[in-house]
Amino acid sequence: MTMRYLAMKAVVLATMALIVVACVVFAATVNRL
Amino acid sequence: MERRSLVGALWVALYAAVVLAPLLALLVPPVPRGRGFWTDLSVAFAYSGLAMLVVQFATAARFRRVAAPYGIDIILQFHRWTALGATALILAHPLILFAVSPWTRGLLDVLSAPWSARAGVAALVLLLALATASLWRTRLRLSYEAWRYTHGLAAVLVVALALYHVVGSGTYVHEPWKRTTWAGMGVAAVLLLGWIRIGRPALLVRRPWRVEEVRAERGRTWTLRLRPEGHAGLRFAPGQFAWLSLGRSPFALREHPFTVSSSAERPDAVEFTIKELGDFTRTVKDAAPGTFAYVDGPYGAFSPDRHRRARGFVLLAGGVGITPFMSVLRTFADRGERRPVLLLYASNRWDDVTFREEIEALRPRLDAKVVHVLREPPEDWRGERGYVDRDLLARHLPRDRTGWLFLVCGPPPMMEMVEKALLDLGVPLRNVRVERFDLV
Numbered sequence: 001m002t003m004r005y006l007a008m009k010a011v012v013l014a015t016m017a018l019i020v021v022a023c024v025v026f027a028a029t030v031n032r033l
Numbered sequence: 034m035e036r037r038s039l040v041g042a043l044w045v046a047l048y049a050a051v052v053l054a055p056l057l058a059l060l061v062p063p064v065p066r067g068r069g070f071w072t073d074l075s076v077a078f079a080y081s082g083l084a085m086l087v088v089q090f091a092t093a094a095r096f097r098r099v100a101a102p103y104g105i106d107i108i109l110q111f112h113r114w115t116a117l118g119a120t121a122l123i124l125a126h127p128l129i130l131f132a133v134s135p136w137t138r139g140l141l142d143v144l145s146a147p148w149s150a151r152a153g154v155a156a157l158v159l160l161l162a163l164a165t166a167s168l169w170r171t172r173l174r175l176s177y178e179a180w181r182y183t184h185g186l187a188a189v190l191v192v193a194l195a196l197y198h199v200v201g202s203g204t205y206v207h208e209p210w211k212r213t214t215w216a217g218m219g220v221a222a223v224l225l226l227g228w229i230r231i232g233r234p235a236l237l238v239r240r241p242w243r244v245e246e247v248r249a250e251r252g253r254t255w256t257l258r259l260r261p262e263g264h265a266g267l268r269f270a271p272g273q274f275a276w277l278s279l280g281r282s283p284f285a286l287r288e289h290p291f292t293v294s295s296s297a298e299r300p301d302a303v304e305f306t307i308k309e310l311g312d313f314t315r316t317v318k319d320a321a322p323g324t325f326a327y328v329d330g331p332y333g334a335f336s337p338d339r340h341r342r343a344r345g346f347v348l349l350a351g352g353v354g355i356t357p358f359m360s361v362l363r364t365f366a367d368r369g370e371r372r373p374v375l376l377l378y379a380s381n382r383w384d385d386v387t388f389r390e391e392i393e394a395l396r397p398r399l400d401a402k403v404v405h406v407l408r409e410p411p412e413d414w415r416g417e418r419g420y421v422d423r424d425l426l427a428r429h430l431p432r433d434r435t436g437w438l439f440l441v442c443g444p445p446p447m448m449e450m451v452e453k454a455l456l457d458l459g460v461p462l463r464n465v466r467v468e469r470f471d472l473v
Contacts, residue, residue, distance in 0.1 A: 003462045004334070008107050011045055012114040015052070019085075019122070022053050023077035029060060031067030 041102035052084045058214055065205045075129035076204055082122030083195050085115055086160075087218045089188065090225035095233070095276075095332065104334025106469055113167070120164050123157060123195075149201025156194035163187045177289070177313070185226055192222045233329065234284045240264045242326040244279070245302065247318055252385035254308045254353060255318045256294065259326050266300040267328060269293055270338040271364040272357040272440070272468070275330020277305055279320050288329065289313050292356040292468075296363035297338075303328065306387070308353040335468040337361055337438060344436035345373040349421060349451050351443020352380060352387075357468060358442065359388055366398040374401040377429060379421050379447060381408045404429050421447065423454040430458065442468040 027033075056077055059065065067073055091099075092112040100108050130137045140150040163184065166173060170180050196219045199206060206212045242259040250256055257277075261267075267275070271293075278288035295304035307317045320326075335357060337346055348358040355378060365374065380386045383405075392403055406417040406425065417425055431437065439460060441451050448467050455465055 004103065004107055004466070005110065006462075008103070008111055009114065012111065012118060015045070015049055015115070016118045018049055019052060019081045019118075020078075022056055023074055023081055026056055026060065026077045027067075027070050027073035030065055030073050031070050033070060 037102045044099055044102065048088060051088055052081060055084050055214060055218065056080055058211060059205045063208075065207075068204075069133065071129055071133040075126045075133075078122040078129070079126035079195075080199075082119040082126070083192070083199070084218065085119035085122070086188070086192055086195070087222045089116055089119070090222045090229070094225050094229050095329070097332070100332060105332040107334070116164065116167070120160055123160060127153075127157065147201070149198050152194045152201065153198035156191050156198060159187055159194065160191045163191065185230065189223060189226055192219060231284070234282075234327075237327040237329055238282075240328075242303075242328055244320045244322050244324040244326055246322060247320055249318070250306060250387045251389065252308065252352070252380070252387045254306055254387045256304050256306045257317060257320060257326075258295075258302055258304045259328065260302050262325075267293070267303050267331060268300050269297055269303075269331035270336040271297045271360040272336035272338075273331035273333040273360075274357075275303075275305075275328045275332065277329075278327045279317075279324055281325055288327070290332075292333075292360065293331065294356040294359040294363075296367045297360065298364055298367035306353070306356045306359065308387075333468070335440065335442070335466055337440065340438045342436070343372070343438035345431065345434070345438075346375070347430065347434070347437060347439045348374065348376045348378075349439065349441040349443070350376065350378045351421070351447040354441075354443035354447075354468070355387055356442075358440070359391075361440075362392065362395050362399065362401070366395050369398075371400055373431070374399055375429065375431065376401060376403045377406065377421055377426075378403065379406040379408070379443065383407055383411055383414065402429075421451050421454070423457050426451075426454050426458060434460065437464065439465045440468070441465065445469070 059080070089112060092108055092115070095105060095108075103111075127137070140146045141154060143151055143154065146154070166175055166180060167184065170177075196215055199215055200212055206215065241262045243262055244257060245260045246256075246258040248256040248258065269275070274290050274292040276288045277291050291305040291307055293303050294306040295302065307314050309315050309318075337343065346361070348361065350358050358376060358378075362374070362376070364370075376392070378386070378392075383389075386405060389405070395401070396403060404417055406419065406421055407414060408419065410416070410418045419425070439455055441448050443451075448469075452465060452467065456462065
């Protein structure tokens with residue numbers, strides 16, 4: 001895997017992590033946790 | 034930061050913003066009452082997954098401006114990986130619900146479940162089928178055309194069924210504007226697919242090409258020469274590729290990505306060199322002169338022109354992977370390029386070495402060294418044999434290769450071996466570029 005592919009995979013993983021965190025924040029907010 | 038990297042980062046930020054927007058919109062007051070952390074987390078996963086699915090239509094739309102900083106191959110790989118991410122998020126939605134609220138398992142009973150639940154189940158089943166067909170298309174022996182027909186159609190159905198499920202279930206979307214937001218995303222998906230299947234082909238109709246010549250090359254390979262009909266042709270960089278369709282209409286889904294093999298300095302006619310490998314490639318030799326052709330391109334970031342400061346180039350080709358490098362060599366010769374080039378070209382048999390005579394003829398016009406590597410050499414062969422491995426590279430790479438660019442194109446096992454060997458030899462990863470054929 002060259003740099004471009006590694007960078008792309010890193011971006012996908014970072015985006016997925018961001019989405020999961022946002023989902024957790026959402027669930028915590030609506031449940032007043 | 035380089036301008037290209039900055040633009041690339043902005044597109045990623047926009048992607049994240051669009052995917053998270055529906056979720057953030059739900060937090061605009063009146064904030065809905067919670068139904069338990071896990072239940073709400075499962076719903077949030079599904080909403081985010083669905084938003085990602087809608088954006089999938091954009092990453093498949095071959096927008097040249099979006100692709101420019103990365104290359105379309107990276108965008109399509111991004112499309113593939115984010116599809117898996119979206120599928121995982123959506124799959125997590127029922128799994129979490131089944132675990133925390135066992136009554137919801139009853140919604141799987143399609144006979145008694147409400148329509149919104151049926152739509153949700155159907156969307157999920159279709160999404161899993163879509164992912165399976167895309168990941169294992171060749172193993173499932175699904176033709177490229179059959180896959181393309183079903184992929185877009187199934188994707189629209191998944192989004193439509195999922196939206197029906199969202200609105201029907203009514204969770205957090207009581208306010209009309211929130212419902213409108215989701216409906217808008219559905220419309221966006223349909224518009225994007227319309228652009229892919231109708232809008233872009235309609236633009237291609239105005240730029241037709243005709244087959245001028247079909248030339249047999251060594252190694253069951255054919256070169257297709259196309260002339261523009263009433264337009265200026267194609268401006269491209271050596272190493273780039275285009276989607277090619279042959280026949281009366283560009284609306285047909287029989288279009289395939291091929292690398293341009295001709296010189297970028299001669300845009301008035303383009304050549305594609307195609308090896309007989311699958312259904313479509315076997316028919317290329319039968320294209321009669323005068324046949325209409327449509328060229329959607331250029332695409333791709335695999336080009337020495339993106340590396341103006343490179344001090345020299347090592348081109349590593351395996352089999353038909355020579356095609357982008359033919360374009361590079363021909364273009365360099367036409368330009369009078371003086372930077373050094375080393376071509377390492379692996380083939381099975383000497384008789385099958387595509388373009389070997391022309392490469393020899395181009396050599397005096399370039400500062401080029403050519404090394405052929407044969408897997409099944411003839412008895413009197415005195416050149417390199419076997420695979421392009423670490424030892425072979427160590428024998429031929431220039432001692433001082435600081436600032437040299439390494440371009441690799443060939444079958445995946447060869448590319449992996451070459452990449453590892455280059456790393457072993459201390460070539461920085463940032464100086465290595467590979468071109469993959471298996472876009473889909």
